[in-house]
Amino acid sequence: xxxxxxxxxxxxxxxxxxxxxxxxxxxxxxxxxxxxxxxxxxxxxxxxxxxxxxxxxxxxxxxxxxxxxxxxxxxxxxxxxxxxxxxxxxxxxxxxxxxxxxxxxxxxxxxxxxxxx
Amino acid sequence: xxxxxxxxxxxxxxxxxxxxxxxxxxxxxxxxxxxxxxxxxxxxxxxxxxxxxxxxxxxxxxxxxxxxxxxxxxxxxxxxxxxxxxxxxxxxxxxxxxxxxxxxxxxxxxxxx
Numbered sequence: 001x002x003x004x005x006x007x008x009x010x011x012x013x014x015x016x017x018x019x020x021x022x023x024x025x026x027x028x029x030x031x032x033x034x035x036x037x038x039x040x041x042x043x044x045x046x047x048x049x050x051x052x053x054x055x056x057x058x059x060x061x062x063x064x065x066x067x068x069x070x071x072x073x074x075x076x077x078x079x080x081x082x083x084x085x086x087x088x089x090x091x092x093x094x095x096x097x098x099x100x101x102x103x104x105x106x107x108x109x110x111x112x113x114x115x116x117x
Numbered sequence: 118x119x120x121x122x123x124x125x126x127x128x129x130x131x132x133x134x135x136x137x138x139x140x141x142x143x144x145x146x147x148x149x150x151x152x153x154x155x156x157x158x159x160x161x162x163x164x165x166x167x168x169x170x171x172x173x174x175x176x177x178x179x180x181x182x183x184x185x186x187x188x189x190x191x192x193x194x195x196x197x198x199x200x201x202x203x204x205x206x207x208x209x210x211x212x213x214x215x216x217x218x219x220x221x222x223x224x225x226x227x228x229x230x
Contacts, residue, residue, distance in 0.1 A: 042208055042220035045217060059219070103167060103212075108162035
């Protein structure tokens with residue numbers, strides 16, 4: 001299994017509170033991703049990172065921010081959680097050092113189930 | 118806009134038979150990658166198979182093969198000799214622009230004994 005750890009695995013919180021999810025990898029991969037999974041939508045990309053301090057927006061980035069201060073850690077923050085952000089969140093990593101590496105598969109963590117009441 | 122379509126919300130197959138899961142995609146990019154992932158009821162995402170847009174031969178990985186028809190923009194997954202453990206959600210995905218990835222809504226496969 002790819003060395004990816006997501007924490008926490010489960011969280012219940014209230015609307016309006018800040019939430020931070022952590023993704024930790026031991027593979028030293030350059031690329032890291034955050035997705036959310038909702039019924040009927042498959043997985044949707046929130047943000048991704050292509051190196052320390054290098055991040056970019058994905059398909060559904062509104063309401064989320066990310067940070068990557070170390071290669072091994074990629075944090076996803078909901079500044080003020082809303083009920084629409086109740087979802088399962090997956091972190092993924094991908095090997096590769098530059099362009100043309102998109103053929104490398106992404107490997108996923110076990111997910112974080114987040115409920116916002 | 119990039120889009121992945123899986124038209125079969127659910128599929129049933131008899132154990133030991135083959136099954137094809139459909140996937141069509143829409144892109145104007147020339148360079149892209151197509152992936153299939155399996156998600157069992159335990160929730161993890163498992164990479165199964167990859168096909169590059171420039172690959173001329175269909176990808177195969179054990180019992181999994183990808184029927185790639187570029188002109189039709191389809192990338193169907195074929196599972197041969199189905200096993201009970203193949204029961205899961207299956208997602209087709211397309212990677213493009215080196216970092217973006219779009220997933221289909223998934224197909225739930227049930228293997229009957």
